[in-house]
Structures are given as structure tokens and as C-alpha cells.
Amino acid sequence: MAEKKDNTKLMMMLLKGRTLIVLALLVIFFSIATPNFLSANTMLLLAKHVALYGILAIGMTYVIITGGIDLSVGAVVGLAGIIAGGMIQNGVTLESMGVTLYFSIPLVVLITIICGAAVGLINGAIITKFGVAPFIATLGTMYIARGFAMLHSSGATYSNILGHDALGNVGFTFFGGRIAGIPVGAIILAVIAIIAAILLKRTVFGWHIFAIGGNEKAAKLSGVKTDNVKILVYIFSAICATIVGLITTAQLEAAHPASGETWEMNAIAAAVLGGTSMAGGIGTIGGTIIGAFVIGVISDGMVMCGVSEFWQMVIKGLVIILAVIIDQFQRNMEAKMALQARNESK
Amino acid sequence: MDELEVIHTNDEVVLHAEKVSKIYPGTKALDEVSFDVYKGRTNVLIGENGAGKSTLMKIIAGIEQESAGELFMGGEKVHFDNVSQARAHGIGIIHQELSLFPNLNVYQNIFMAREKTKNKIGLDNEQHIELTKKILAKLEHPIDPYTIIGDLRVGQQQMIEIARNLIADDLKILIMDEPTSSLSEQEVQVLFKIMRELMAEGISIVYISHRLEEIMQIGDYVTILRDGKFVASAAVKDIDISWIVKKMVGAKKSYPQRKEKIDWSKREVVLQVKDLCLPKKGGGWLLNHVSFELRRGEILGIYGLMGAGRTEVFECIMGLRPEHTGEILLNGEKIDIKDVAAQIDNGFAWVPEDRQREGLVQTLDIGKNISLASLKAYAKGIFLQSDQEEAAIDQNIKDIHIKVADKRLPILSLSGGNQQKCVIGKGLLTKPKIMLLDEPSRGIDIGAKTDVFEIMNHYADEGLSLLVVSSELEEIEAIADRIIVLSNGIKTADMVKEEVTQDKLVMASYKGHTTAKSA
Numbered sequence: 001m002a003e004k005k006d007n008t009k010l011m012m013m014l015l016k017g018r019t020l021i022v023l024a025l026l027v028i029f030f031s032i033a034t035p036n037f038l039s040a041n042t043m044l045l046l047a048k049h050v051a052l053y054g055i056l057a058i059g060m061t062y063v064i065i066t067g068g069i070d071l072s073v074g075a076v077v078g079l080a081g082i083i084a085g086g087m088i089q090n091g092v093t094l095e096s097m098g099v100t101l102y103f104s105i106p107l108v109v110l111i112t113i114i115c116g117a118a119v120g121l122i123n124g125a126i127i128t129k130f131g132v133a134p135f136i137a138t139l140g141t142m143y144i145a146r147g148f149a150m151l152h153s154s155g156a157t158y159s160n161i162l163g164h165d166a167l168g169n170v171g172f173t174f175f176g177g178r179i180a181g182i183p184v185g186a187i188i189l190a191v192i193a194i195i196a197a198i199l200l201k202r203t204v205f206g207w208h209i210f211a212i213g214g215n216e217k218a219a220k221l222s223g224v225k226t227d228n229v230k231i232l233v234y235i236f237s238a239i240c241a242t243i244v245g246l247i248t249t250a251q252l253e254a255a256h257p258a259s260g261e262t263w264e265m266n267a268i269a270a271a272v273l274g275g276t277s278m279a280g281g282i283g284t285i286g287g288t289i290i291g292a293f294v295i296g297v298i299s300d301g302m303v304m305c306g307v308s309e310f311w312q313m314v315i316k317g318l319v320i321i322l323a324v325i326i327d328q329f330q331r332n333m334e335a336k337m338a339l340q341a342r343n344e345s346k
Numbered sequence: 347m348d349e350l351e352v353i354h355t356n357d358e359v360v361l362h363a364e365k366v367s368k369i370y371p372g373t374k375a376l377d378e379v380s381f382d383v384y385k386g387r388t389n390v391l392i393g394e395n396g397a398g399k400s401t402l403m404k405i406i407a408g409i410e411q412e413s414a415g416e417l418f419m420g421g422e423k424v425h426f427d428n429v430s431q432a433r434a435h436g437i438g439i440i441h442q443e444l445s446l447f448p449n450l451n452v453y454q455n456i457f458m459a460r461e462k463t464k465n466k467i468g469l470d471n472e473q474h475i476e477l478t479k480k481i482l483a484k485l486e487h488p489i490d491p492y493t494i495i496g497d498l499r500v501g502q503q504q505m506i507e508i509a510r511n512l513i514a515d516d517l518k519i520l521i522m523d524e525p526t527s528s529l530s531e532q533e534v535q536v537l538f539k540i541m542r543e544l545m546a547e548g549i550s551i552v553y554i555s556h557r558l559e560e561i562m563q564i565g566d567y568v569t570i571l572r573d574g575k576f577v578a579s580a581a582v583k584d585i586d587i588s589w590i591v592k593k594m595v596g597a598k599k600s601y602p603q604r605k606e607k608i609d610w611s612k613r614e615v616v617l618q619v620k621d622l623c624l625p626k627k628g629g630g631w632l633l634n635h636v637s638f639e640l641r642r643g644e645i646l647g648i649y650g651l652m653g654a655g656r657t658e659v660f661e662c663i664m665g666l667r668p669e670h671t672g673e674i675l676l677n678g679e680k681i682d683i684k685d686v687a688a689q690i691d692n693g694f695a696w697v698p699e700d701r702q703r704e705g706l707v708q709t710l711d712i713g714k715n716i717s718l719a720s721l722k723a724y725a726k727g728i729f730l731q732s733d734q735e736e737a738a739i740d741q742n743i744k745d746i747h748i749k750v751a752d753k754r755l756p757i758l759s760l761s762g763g764n765q766q767k768c769v770i771g772k773g774l775l776t777k778p779k780i781m782l783l784d785e786p787s788r789g790i791d792i793g794a795k796t797d798v799f800e801i802m803n804h805y806a807d808e809g810l811s812l813l814v815v816s817s818e819l820e821e822i823e824a825i826a827d828r829i830i831v832l833s834n835g836i837k838t839a840d841m842v843k844e845e846v847t848q849d850k851l852v853m854a855s856y857k858g859h860t861t862a863k864s865a
Contacts, residue, residue: 281709
């Protein structure tokens with residue numbers, strides 16, 4: 001019996017570390033398949049790509065742990081880019097006063113983040129105050145945010161976002177650049193990931209997120225202000241999306257209203273690959289980051305192997321489904337172990 | 347095992363389990379248990395939680411499969427791979443945890459997977475509704491067949507669950523796993539009447555219950571299990587309650603009584619509820635001018651039938667019913683009730699009725715479930731001081747004797763009784779002045795019940811005031827210093843411990859209905 005128990009323990013360890021194992025296997029596979037894969041350049045490029053949906057996935061992880069979903073993040077990416085790009089290229093014209101204002105870059109960033117956060121506030125308010133299902137509420141705001149992005153530029157791209165010295169608004173491309181060879185996006189990802197992980201595990205707010213996702217009614221009866229916590233979580237997700245909008249705009253040196261389309265799906269996929277439960281109550285930031293890297297390695301690796309984009313989609317889909325099947329398996333096993341512990345304590 | 351006596355009887359055995367075992371990874375839930383189900387009789391299975399009763403039932407009902415041993419029906423060996431096979435042999439089960447569809451209505455639930463059809467395709471809803479009305483009339487619960495199950499009270503839902511099984515043709519054995527745990531006295535009596543009718547029709551009943559008085563009332567044969575093993579069996583007419591308790595726990599136990607003589611008139615009133623009214627959806631009142639007061643260190647019991655408004659009193663006090671009217675005074679001052687969080691800050695703690703749905707966060711571990719309501723107290727700025735939190739959890743586990751191997755284990759790894767202690771511990775950690783407990787002993791075994799009552803006694807002695815809702819007469823009689831009775835939203839009695847008798851309580855619990863009718 002003891003041996004059997006050890007086996008279950010080993011099995012659990014393997015299951016828990018499965019995403020990391022998959023990531024390692026993928027890296028080994030691609031470094032054999034394409035000799036250049038393990039080079040510093042490839043890795044930095046990978047980090048730059050992963051930064052984008054990695055940051056989205058961090059916000060998404062919070063939302064999913066509360067038992068919700070945020071479909072609007074992709075649209076917020078587009079909207080944030082357009083708001084920032086528009087402010088840099090055309091300024092803000094106050095018709096009544098007949099002036100056009102150009103803001104410095106820190107102010108542009110701040111205003112954009114406030115606008116993005118407003119979308120999150122709206123999401124949270126619709127969900128908590130009017131009782132709309134998160135899927136529907138954020139589906140609605142997804143269309144609305146995308147629509148406003150299109151309206152703002154009439155569907156066009158703001159391509160002049162370098163700014164002018166005379167206007168004092170240069171320097172936006174910093175977000176698309178590198179510090180000591182490391183992409184700024186990757187650094188921002190690291191910073192947000194660390195903050196998010198600490199918030200989640202070391203603060204009352206973080207545990208309230210877990211409690212809401214595990215059993216909202218019980219959380220509420222324990223004095224958790226469920227509405228406030230959920231609103232904050234959707235704001236956090238929207239701010240993550242806004243930051244991604246700023247980074248991608250800076251990387252491309254252009255703000256396109258359609259950018260970020262379907263990225264919400266990559267974010268969900270990364271979170272789920274990282275072990276976040278769609279039923280809520282379970283998830284880690286570390287897992288999500290690994291999940292984001294798995295998606296990144298598959299995409300970049302297959303591009304380098306010359307696999308067509310269409311096959312990439314098929315394979316990504318298979319990986320996600322497989323991940324969730326294994327996840328389910330793990331949960332059943334955990335439930336069984338809990339039952340076993342309960343019987344043994346008798 | 348001298349008690350392994352042979353029962354001398356002329357009753358026919360309809361099902362015999364021979365040395366049935368069930369092995370889960372790492373544990374033996376059932377160890378070579380033999381069990382007879384007598385035709386047209388109530389066959390009682392008892393034992394503390396974890397004794398193996400539910401496991402044996404599940405094997406007979408085809409939900410789980412035996413690891414060893416055999417089942418016989420009418421002399422032939424049978425084996426059930428699933429519920430359908432068991433049902434084909436005429437075995438039905440009423441689960442302890444209700445297995446209804448809350449989103450569907452009454453008749454849809456009753457006929458789920460047994461639908462009557464027209465021309466093999468269309469649903470014959472006229473027939474469904476007609477049969478539903480008939481069966482519910484028989485059960486003395488004329489509920490509208492169109493009512494959505496989720497809108498019914500737990501007791502009513504239990505009746506639907508029973509109705510569901512009665513609708514099956516050629517029912518031979520009906521297994522009832524704690525069917526009365528959420529029923530009122532009145533409903534229990536209706537249920538017993540139905541059981542007697544079923545038995546008269548030759549249907550055998552397998553009955554699991556923690557309520558020993560019931561077993562003496564309705565049981566014919568009793569089989570006692572302990573730790574997955576057979577302990578004894580006997581005909582009920584030959585035994586008494588103390589015999590059962592002795593066999594179950596190995597020693598005689600009774601509920602701890604409140605003992606201290608206190609002059610309550612000298613104790614300060616901490617909570618005063620004045621003219622509490624709560625309108626009912628569609629007219630009438632859920633609570634109709636209910637007033638009472640609670641003194642420091644007092645345990646006030648609230649007794650009443652299901653739906654009498656007991657839980658609603660708690661919901662009003664905790665801020666879940668903003669539509670209520672009336673005054674609630676804390677230490678003589680009227681409080682403005684905002685929400686649960688604010689009420690916890692005001693010194694209230696609530697142990698809700700439904701442990702799984704309202705008490706526990708199943709995805710969190712044992713420790714976090716205990717500290718959840720008091721997390722703020724361990725925070726410095728926004729950061730949680732985990733050493734303080736751990737210390738508080740450990741102290742709590744020690745104080746109220748929660749049996750925990752490791753507080754980082756999932757909450758569901760604990761037995762029901764220990765889960766309940768965690769919910770109580772969570773409330774205690776908020777350092778409450780007033781604690782509201784709604785059916786705190788529901789679905790836990792006698793040992794754990796005694797523990798829970800001891801916790802309540804202990805904290806009351808230390809000055810905590812408690813409001814306790816219970817449906818069990820003996821329990822509420824033992825634990826409460828004073829009892830108020832609610833009936834149909836009206837307070838019909840208010841008596842101190844010395845005045846309380848079970849008769850008076852039951853009488854008062856019906857009063858509200860008669861006055862409502864005559865009015």
C-alpha cells in the first residue's frame with residue numbers, strides 16, 4: 001500500500017509540473033529541429049512576443065479565478081493603442097477654446113491607462129450591479145471598445161507616433177525598444193507578473209479573489225465584499241490590456257484600430273494551459289506565465305520550422321484541449337486523495 | 347462478538363448482502379458486512395459518520411460496486427454495474443444530498459428519465475402533471491407542478507425527491523439516506539405515514555438516520571456499523587435507544603446540558619429585535635412583527651417548522667434582506683444594517699444552514715477556510731502577515747478541537763463534523779459578540795454534535811451571545827437557555843429553559859398556521 005501511495009505522490013508531482021515539463025520538451029524538440037532556436041536572438045524575440053499575451057493572460061488569470069471571463073481585452077488593446085496614437089499624432093483639440101493640446105509621453109500613458117481602466121470599471125459594474133453574466137457583459141464591451149477604436153481613427157492607422165521635439169512628446173517608442181538588449185515589453189511582463197503574484201498570494205485582496213471563485217455565496221457570508229473585489233479584478237484586467245496596447249503600438253510604431261483582435265483567446269489559452277480552472281477558485285501567475293511561454297514556443301518554433309500558419313492553429317488547438325483533459329484528470333485525482341485522507345483520518 | 351445474534355423472524359428476506367467489502371485506495375470503507383433487507387419492513391442502518399452506511403447503500407443502489415462479497419435477491423446472485431440495473435431490480439434511492447434539478451420544475455424533476463410520451467416522441471405533459479398532482483396529494487404536499495425546484499424550501503425539495511421514487515413502477519426496495527435531516531416534525535410524521543403505506547404494499551425500506559428517536563418509532567430491524575464493520579443487528583422491539591448508542595459509540599453519550607444557574611434579568615441585553623417584518627413575494631409575510639432580545643452569554647434557541655421564518659431572521663440581521671422593516675438594536679443603539687461585511691465588523695458571526703453551499707470554499711485549504719472571514723485582522727497595509735494568520739488558525743484548531751492532520755490539506759478531506767467546526771471556527775476568529783448558528787448540527791454524527799454543543803457552551807460561558815436555530819427538539823432543549831418558537835412568521839412562544847417541554851414547543855410551532863387561517 002505504501003508503494004502505491006508513493007506512486008500517486010510522484011504522479012501528482014508530474015501532473016502539477018506538467019506545463020513546465022511540456023515547455024522543456026518543446027524547447028528541446030525545437031532546438032533539435034532548428035539549430036538556431038536556442039540562440040540568444042531567438043529567445044529575446046520569443047520574450048518580446050510572449051510579453052504581449054503574457055500580460056493579457058495575467059489579468060485574465062485574475063478574472064478566471066473569480067469564476068469570470070474577460071472577452072474585451074483584445075479590443076481594449078486596440079482601443080488603448082488608438083487613444084495613445086491619436087494623442088501623439090493629432091493631439092487633443094478643444095474646439096471651444098480653439099487649441100490643440102499635445103501631452104508629454106508620461107501623461108499620454110497615464111490618460112490611456114485611465115481610459116482603459118474605465119472599460120474595466122464598466123465591465124465590473126455591469127457584471128456585479130446588473131447581474132449580467134461575465135461572458136455576455138464583456139462580449140458587449142468587446143464590440144463597443146472595438147467600435148470606438150474604429151470610430152476614433154475612422155478605421156485608419158495612426159502611423160506618426162514618434163512625436164516631435166517641438167511638441168515635447170517624443171519617446172513613446174521606448175516601450176517597443178530594449179534595455180541592455182532585453183525587450184522593454186519582457187521587462188514589463190516580469191514586473192507585472194511579480195506584482196500580480198504577490199498581490200494574489202500575499203494580500204487579503206488576493207485571497208478574496210480565490211474565495212469568490214471557489215464559492216461566491218460562502219465568500220459573501222464571510223464578509224468578503226464580492227462586488228468590489230470583482231470590479232477591481234476587471235479593472236486590473238483592463239489595465240493589463242491597456243499596457244499591452246501601448247507596448248504593441250510602440251513595437252509596431254503605428255496604432256491600428258484592429259490590433260489585438262482574438263488576443264483574448266491567446267490569453268485564455270495561456271491561463272488554462274497554466275492550470276487555471278475555468279470553474280474558478282484555482283490558478284497561479286507562475287503557471288500562466290509558463291502557459292504563455294508554451295504558446296509562444298509553439299508559435300515561434302513552428303514558424304522557424306516552416307510549418308504553415310494554418311497547421312499552427314490546428315496544433316495550438318490540440319495542445320489546449322489536451323491540457324484541459326489532463327487538468328481534469330488531476331482534479332479527479334486530487335478529489336480522490338482528499339476522500340482518501342478523510343477516510344484515513346477516521 | 348456476542349451480539350452477533352440470529353434474528354428469529356418469519357419475515358421474508360428480499361435482499362441479502364453477504365460479506366460485502368468496499369476498498370478505496372488506501373482504505374477499507376466496508377469490511378465484510380452482511381446485511382438483510384426484510385420484505386415490507388423498515389430496515390435501519392445506523393452508525394456514526396464514516397461507519398460505512400452510505401457506502402453499503404450505494405452498493406445496493408448500483409452507484410458504487412462492491413470490491414468483494416455478493417448480493418442476493420430472491421435466492422439469486424445479483425450485481426449492479428450502475429443505477430439503471432439496480433432500478434430494473436426495483437431498487438430506488440433517496441440521497442442524503444438532494445439530487446434534483448433546481449432549474450427545472452416539479453413535474454419535470456419527478457419524471458426525469460422516466461418520461462411518459464405520446465406516440466413515443468412527444469412528451470405527455472398532461473399525464474405528468476396529473477400524476478404529479480396525485481402523488482403530491484398523497485404526500486400531503488400539494489405543490490404546484492409548475493413550481494421551479496430552486497424556489498422550493500429544502501423540506502419541500504425532499505418531498506419531491508421522495509415523490510420521484512414513488513412514481514417508479516414495481517418498486518421493491520426504497521433506500522432513504524437521512525431523509526428527515528431537513529424535515530420538520532410535521533413533515534417527518536407525514537413521511538412516516540407514507541412509509542407505513544409503502545410497507546403495507548410490500549415495499550421494503552432501508553433507512554439511514556442519525557435521529558435515534560425516529561428509528562425507535564419507524565424501524566423494524568436495525569443493523570449497526572462502526573468503522574466499516576458490522577457491529578450488531580436486532581429487531582427494534584427487543585432494544586432501546588441506549589442500546590443503540592452504546593453499540594454505535596461504544597460508550598453512552600448524551601448532549602451536554604446548560605447547567606449554570608444565571609439570573610438573566612441582571613445581564614445586559616446585547617441584541618434587541620423589535621417588530622421585525624419581512625414581506626413575502628406575492629403577498630403575506632415571511633416574518634410578522636417578530637420581537638425578541640438576547641442577553642450577554644445567553645443561548646437563545648429558535649424553534650419552528652421549515653419555512654417558519656427562522657433563517658429569515660438571520661438574513662435580516664446579517665443584511666441580506668434590505669427590504670425588512672423593524673428595528674434592530676445592538677447594545678441599546680439602533681444599527682443601520684449595510685451588508686454582511688459591515689455586520690461582521692459590528693460583532694456578528696453567522697454559521698449558515700447549508701455548509702457546502704454557504705459555509706465552505708471548497709477550493710481553499712482548511713486553514714484559509716478558517717481564516718477567511720478575519721483576514722483583515724492579520725494584514726499590515728495591504729500585505730497579509732502570514733505568521734500571525736497561521737498562529738490564529740493553529741490556536742483556533744486547538745481551541746475548538748478540530749481534528750486536522752495538516753491545515754494545508756483540502757477542506758473536503760475533513761469529515762462533515764470537522765468541516766462544520768471549521769465554519770464555526772471561522773466565525774469565532776472574527777471575535778464576535780453575537781453568533782448566529784443555523785442548524786449547526788445538521789448532517790454530522792453524534793460525537794461531532796456533542797463537540798459542537800460543547801463549543802457553544804464554552805463560548806457562552808465566556809460571554810458570547812448565541813442565537814441557535816434547530817429542528818431537533820432534544821438538541822434545542824439541551825442547549826438553549828431560552829427558546830422562542832416561530833410559526834408561519836409569527837412568534838408564538840417565548841419560554842425559559844425551566845418551562846420548556848417538547849410538547850409545548852411542537853404545539854407552538856403550529857399556532858401561527860391556525861391563527862393565520864382563522865384571521
